[in-house]
Amino acid sequence: MTDKIVTAEEMRHYDSYTINTIGIPSLVLMERAALAVRDEILHAFPLNLKNVVIVAGSGNNGGDGLAIARLLHIAGVHVSILNVGNPDHASDEHQTQDNIVKYYQIPETTDFAVLDNATLIVDAMFGIGIDRPVTGNYAEAIKAINNTDAIVVAVDMPSGINTDTGEIMGTAVKATATVTFAYNKVGLVKSDGASYAGRIVIANDMGTYAIDD
Numbered sequence: 170m171t172d173k174i175v176t177a178e179e180m181r182h183y184d185s186y187t188i189n190t191i192g193i194p195s196l197v198l199m200e201r202a203a204l205a206v207r208d209e210i211l212h213a214f215p216l217n218l219k220n221v222v223i224v225a226g227s228g229n230n231g232g233d234g235l236a237i238a239r240l241l242h243i244a245g246v247h248v249s250i251l252n253v254g255n256p257d258h259a260s261d262e263h264q265t266q267d268n269i270v271k272y273y274q275i276p277e278t279t280d281f282a283v284l285d286n287a288t289l290i291v292d293a294m295f296g297i298g299i300d301r302p303v304t305g306n307y308a309e310a311i312k313a314i315n316n317t318d319a320i321v322v323a324v325d326m327p328s329g330i331n332t333d334t335g336e337i338m339g340t341a342v343k344a345t346a347t348v349t350f351a352y353n354k355v356g357l358v359k360s361d362g363a364s365y366a367g368r369i370v371i372a373n374d375m376g377t378y379a380i381d382d
């Protein structure tokens with residue numbers, strides 16, 4: 170166990186080592202990540218589970234979100250999914266998770282009105298993959314999330330926060346808590362990042378392996 174704090178590039182290196190050298194499949198890492206967020210939601214916010222909305226982008230952060238939706242659904246929580254990403258750009262893992270979500274018939278929509286009655290929102294738009302300012306539908310989604318009074322749990326990073334600098338990339342999700350994977354991130358301990366992340370939970374039993382630990 171370490172208290173290492175990593176950049177996006179370092180985290181990608183560790184993920185890639187874990188997947189390609191050790192051989193733990195990417196979907197297994199994603200499942201571990203989703204289980205950690207599910208546990209945090211069930212244990213920390215048991216009184217806020219009446220109406221959970223997962224806001225999902227189309228990359229692997231969104232894939233985590235879809236897996237969290239499934240795990241909460243299986244746990245008996247009323248959950249729906251607000252898709253804000255471009256389905257044409259969906260990652261392979263995201264597509265797999267979306268097929269599973271459809272099997273379970275978890276409601277999916279692109280209409281922001283689903284946020285109106287949310288008691289808890291899971292922010293799964295961008296994680297360490299954010300690399301440019303947030304605009305358009307994503308910026309609108311962030312504004313809509315920040316305008317609710319729901320609990321907000323961010324997956325890996327609050328969407329809009331730069332993983333390396335903590336800067337707000339135009340606009341960012343203001344989270345109640347952030348569950349970040351394997352190691353803490355530099356951007357979460359810088360001032361803007363820290364103020365947007367809320368309580369930081371480091372899910373450090375992911376199986377991710379850093380060769381220099």
Ligand SMILES: NC(=O)C1=CN([C@@H]2O[C@H](COP(=O)(O)OP(=O)(O)OC[C@H]3O[C@@H](n4cnc5c(N)ncnc54)[C@H](O)[C@@H]3O)[C@@H](O)[C@H]2O)[C@@H](O)CC1
Pocket residue numbers: 184188195196198199200202226227228229230231233260294295296297298299300301302303304307324325326350
């Ligand atoms: N196998 C893995 O690599 C794992 C990844 N995990 C999750 O995957 C995340 C990283 O996933 P991705 O690399 O797919 O990236 P993200 O899901 O963070 O972002 C998705 C994509 O959005 C695009 N993008 C970046 N900034 C944008 C902007 N401002 N507007 C519109 N599009 C923008 C980029 O092309 C990026 O690849 C992690 O933060 C973590 O949540 C976890 O599932 C654990 C395992």
Ligand SMILES: [K+]
Pocket residue numbers: 230292293294295296323324325326327328
């Ligand atoms: K996120």
